[in-house]
Each structure stands twice: as C-alpha cells, then as structure tokens.
Amino acid sequence: MECVICGKGCERVEGFNFCTKCGVELIDDEREGELGRRLQEVTAAREALEKQRAEGQIGDAAYCPIASTLAKDSQQGEAELEAIEQKRKRLRAEWVYKMLDNAEQMLGQGNLESASAAAQKVIQFDPTNTATHMTMARILNSQGRLEDAIWAARYAQGLDPSNIQIEEYVGQLELLYQGKPQTGVKQLFA
Numbered sequence: 001m002e003c004v005i006c007g008k009g010c011e012r013v014e015g016f017n018f019c020t021k022c023g024v025e026l027i028d029d030e031r032e033g034e035l036g037r038r039l040q041e042v043t044a045a046r047e048a049l050e051k052q053r054a055e056g057q058i059g060d061a062a063y064c065p066i067a068s069t070l071a072k073d074s075q076q077g078e079a080e081l082e083a084i085e086q087k088r089k090r091l092r093a094e095w096v097y098k099m100l101d102n103a104e105q106m107l108g109q110g111n112l113e114s115a116s117a118a119a120q121k122v123i124q125f126d127p128t129n130t131a132t133h134m135t136m137a138r139i140l141n142s143q144g145r146l147e148d149a150i151w152a153a154r155y156a157q158g159l160d161p162s163n164i165q166i167e168e169y170v171g172q173l174e175l176l177y178q179g180k181p182q183t184g185v186k187q188l189f190a
Contacts, residue, residue, distance in 0.1 A: 001026040001027065001028060001029055001030070002026075002027075002029050003019035003024055003026060005019065005024045005091070005092065005095050005125065024091055024094075024095050025091055027084060027087060027088055027091070028084075031080075031084070032081065032084050035077050035080055035081050035084075036081070038073070038077050039074060039077045039078065039081070042070050042073045042074045042077065043074070045070055046067070046070045046071075046074070049063065049066055049067060049070065092125075092126075095125075096122055096125065096126055096129060096132070099118050099119075099121055099122045099125075100118075100119070100122055100129070100131060100132055100135060102118045103115045103116075103118035103119040103122070103132075103135050103139070104135060106118060107135065107138060107139055107142065110142075112139055112142055112143050115135075115139050116136070116139050116140075116143075119132055119135050119136045119139060120136070123136065128159055130156045130159045130160045130163070130166070131156075133152050133153070133155050133156035133159065134152075134153065134156045134166065134169070136152045137149045137150075137152035137153035137156065137169070137173070140152055141173065146173065146176060146177050147177065149173055150170065150173045150174060150177060153166065153169050153170045153173055154170055157170055
C-alpha cells in the first residue's frame with residue numbers, strides 16, 4: 001500500500017491502515033490495480049464481442065446477455081474506482097486542512113519556524129492552496145521578512161484574484177514596506 005500524501009510504501013498489516021510516516025489513512029492500491037486490470041479485460045471482451053457481432057459471428061440472442069453482463073461489470077468497476085479516487089481526494093484535503101491548522105496554531109503560539117515548516121509542506125503538496133500561501137505570508141510578516149511576505153500574499157492573490165481580503169492584505173503589507181504605519185496588518189487573516 002502506498003501513502004497518498006508522502007508516497008511511502010507501507011506493508012499490509014491486518015487492522016492497521018495508516019501510513020507510519022505521516023499518519024494518513026492508506027488506500028488499498030492492490031484492489032485499485034485489480035479493478036484497473038479487470039476493466040481492461042472487460043473493455044477487451046466488449047471490443048471482441050462487438051467485432052464478432054459486426055462480422056456476423058454472433059447473433060442478437062447471444063450478444064445481448066453477454067453485452068449486458070459486460071456493461072454491468074464495467075459500471076461496477078468504474079464505480080468502485082471512482083469511490084477510491086474520491087477517498088484519495090478526501091484524505092488529501094483532510095491532510096491539507098490538518099497541516100494548515102497546525103501551522104496556524106504554531107503561528108498563534110509564536111513558533112514561527114515550526115509554522116513555516118508545516119506551511120511549506122502543504123505548499124509542496126498543494127501549491128495552489130490559497131489559504132496556505134496567505135498563512136505563509138503571515139508567518140513571513142511575523143518573522144520580519146516583509147518582502148517575502150508580500151511575494152507570498154501576491155502569489156495567493158494570483159491564485160484568487162477576486163478575493164478582496166487578500167487584496168487588502170497585500171495593500172497593507174505594501175504600505176508597511178513603504179514605511180507607512182498600518183494598524184491591523186497582522187490581524188487580517190488571523
């Protein structure tokens with residue numbers, strides 16, 4: 001089994017379905033592979049059946065029940081694969097939320113290095129997560145790295161250009177950078 005977050009291969013252990021590195025629930029990739037192979041077989045069988053029908057080697061009486069069974073097999077396999085993919089997406093989203101929440105808590109406690117490390121992990125995993133870039137901007141601002149904070153906030157703005165709060169935060173950081181005092185910069189997105 002392979003972790004959907006860190007990619008670590010984990011041995012199958014009865015009753016234990018979590019990555020030993022990052023703690024995320026594991027997905028049964030053997031079942032996924034088995035379903036993929038089965039769908040390929042069903043597709044090949046359907047193509048062969050269609051060819052036999054087109055060549056007149058099989059009549060409607062024999063074709064219809066076989067085609068129906070193959071269609072059901074295909075639908076079941078596709079539905080199960082879709083369920084696995086949805087679970088993968090849910091696990092990834094939960095991990096991102098958990099890590100982002102950890103970064104926010106560490107930022108609130110003033111543990112800026114740990115907050116930065118947690119936010120950077122999320123950015124590496126999901127570089128399009130606007131909230132993480134804004135958290136990173138707040139961390140960088142708290143570290144006194146104003147230019148980097150502006151860059152991170154602008155990056156978030158590029159991901160979500162219609163977000164007024166991001167636009168305001170970027171403006172406040174820029175004013176701070178220009179030496180104009182601003183109140184409430186650190187409170188925005190808190």
